[in-house]
Amino acid sequence: KTAFTGFLNYIAEGSKHYKISLEKFVGRNFYNIFEYFSPANLPLLFQLKALVTHYSNVGKYFKDERLKAAFTFQNMYLGLSPYDAPATYSLLQYTELAEGVWFPMGGMYAGIEALTAVAERLGVRFVYNAPVKRLHVEGARVVSAETENSQVYEADIFVGNADLPYIYKDLLPPNAEADNLDKKLYTCSTIMFYWGVDKRYEQVAHHNIFLGGDYKASFDQIFNVHTLPEQPSFYVHAPARTDAAAAPEGQDTLYVLVPVGHMDQANRQDWDAMVNRARETVFARLEKEMGIHDLREHIKFEIVHTPITWKEKFNLAKGAAFGLSHNFWQVGFLRPQNRHAQYKNLYFAGASTHPGTGLPIVLLSAKLTTQRILKEARALAVKSAQALKAARAQKRSTSI
Ligand SMILES: Cc1cc2nc3c(=O)[nH]c(=O)nc-3n(C[C@H](O)[C@H](O)[C@H](O)COP(=O)(O)OP(=O)(O)OC[C@H]3O[C@@H](n4cnc5c(N)ncnc54)[C@H](O)[C@@H]3O)c2cc1C
Known part of the structure; x- marks a missing residue:
């Protein structure tokens, strides 16, 4: 053996x-x-x-x-x-x-462009740069979505693709379920470095994983203490190894993903200090293990993401980069459902609903949500019309 x-x-x-x-x-x-x-x-x-x-x-x-x-x-x-x-x-x-591992030529965004092109061909209209700030409800249904610039969109069916706990907490009227979701387990977060480099380091492969020293301790520090491990693990991505269009000739684009704990109000988290320590760790290990000693001088620009970026820019609850966790109690039927329990015309798709995180899985989530809508649409139309009529009648009688 x-x-x-x-x-x-x-x-x-x-x-x-x-x-x-x-x-x-x-x-x-x-x-x-x-x-x-x-x-x-x-x-x-x-x-x-x-x-x-x-x-x-x-x-x-x-x-x-x-x-x-x-x-x-x-x-x-x-x-x-x-x-x-x-x-x-x-x-x-x-x-x-x-x-095997797949890479879309042109980068991940090429997939988004392909999908939007198909959708537009089928008559879908996208409204960009219009964050939703509120979902308005009447009785057992959502009636409209209001954007930051106060545009109101009415619809029969709504599908929320933003992070599910964020929708419950920030877009719907105050509700107990938002507090329950807050208490659930969340995935980790990441510190990201996106580097434009005016030199090419051929010793860096397309995918490179560097594991930190004390394996168990590093997970404890990420998932229990919610911090950057003493000896962080990290991943380096060099897409130009597969896709020449990812960098000008003789130059490189590198991204580094360093797993860290998600945001935690109970702990003091100094993200600036963690970013600096993560960056130094990456430089030191690339030098020691790949003989790269001059990367610092060749970085022409840098974009940094921290858990705060995931939370503030992408509305991921607690800055948890992969949404709700996937332990036994938070998968399958036990994961938040892809339809709201009370507002029957509000559906969800994405990482924090069924089945879970990762691009293939969120695309599957979109498919399952679509199947559910098609299955329920007829019943929903009848019930919604009745519920709306009842809610409006009740509103009229209260205002009288
Ligand atoms: C650093 C990193 C690396 C990853 N690498 C991989 C990988 O290699 N392979 C893989 O399969 N998966 C990977 N994943 C996971 C994958 O990216 C996610 O699981 C997936 O993108 C989640 O899809 P989603 O539709 O739930 O959310 P998102 O992709 O986040 O889409 C939700 C969208 O909703 C928008 N939004 C939020 N709030 C509002 C609002 N109020 N109004 C309007 N729009 C709003 C957001 O801006 C966003 O565009 C990675 C994730 C991270 C963070």
């Missing part, structure tokens, strides 16, 4: 987890709890090792601590610690190693 047989068995388990999860739990809507905890699904939850932590499970396949780290750090793609994440998430290693 060698590490290689361990690897093959581990990937085989990841493949099983991937197929069962996608077919039975991720790729479908759950309309009630009995569909989720059905007699057919319960044994599958055990097969998926949903109540075993990923790090303890990986020990069955690998003995060496470095291998255990190499086959669990991918949980960070979902903003999770392998010490908390269900062992189900070995499906990530399977997808990465067996299905």
Whole structure:
């Protein structure tokens, strides 16, 4: 029994987890709890090792601590610690190693341009630079969305794609569910450096992962203390290795992602100090491990994101870069639903609703939400008209 047989068995388990999860739990809507905890699904939850932590499970396949780290750090793609994440998430290693990593030529934004072009061809009109500041409700439905510049848009159905806890807290009238959501577990956040560099460092590959020294302690510091670990891990992305258009010839664009804790009002968090320490860590390790000693002088511009940026610019609750966490109690039917419980014409799509975070998964979320709307639209139209009539009648009688 060698590490290689361990690897093959581990990937085989990841493949099983991937197929069962996608077919039975991720790729479908759950309309009630009995569909989720059905007699057919319960044994599958055990097969998926949903109540075993990923790090303890990986020990069955690998003995060496470095291998255990190499086959669990991918949980960070979902903003999770392998010490908390269900062992189900070995499906990530399977997808990465067996299905492969994909990169859209032109960068991630090329995907957005392609999608908006399709939507526009089908008659969708986009209104840009118009943040919604309020959703107005009457009875059991949302009647309009009001933007920062006081434009009011009425509609039969609303789909909220901004972070779900933010919609409950900041866009809807005060509600108890917003407080419940605030108490849930959130994913980690990130400090980002986007660097334009007037030199090319060929030793940097397209994807580079640097793991910090004390693996367990670094996750504790991110997920329990909500800070930057003493010895941070980080990821360096050099897209020009695959896509020449990502940088001028002989120059480079690098982005560095350093996982950190999300914002936490109970702790003092000095983001400026953390940004400086993160930057110095990156320089030191690139020098030590890749022989890059002059990067500092060749950075021509830098953009920095911190958890504050994620919160203030993108409205991510607590600045948690990947939305609500994905532990056992916050996935499937137990995750906030893709339709509001009270306002029946308000749907959600995106990372903090079902099924969860990551680009393929949020696109799936959009598909599931669409399926749900199509299934419910007729009933909704009848009920909404009745509810609206009743709400207006009640309003009239109170004002009289
Ligand atoms: C640093 C980083 C790296 C990542 N890398 C990967 C990766 O390699 N692969 C992968 O699959 N996933 C990756 N992810 C995860 C992925 O980006 C997210 O899961 C995904 O973008 C979430 O999609 P969403 O639609 O829920 O939210 P978003 O993509 O955030 O879209 C929500 C939109 O709503 C807008 N909005 C917010 N509030 C309002 C308002 N009031 N009015 C109007 N608009 C509003 C926001 O500006 C935003 O454009 C990464 C995430 C981060 C942070």
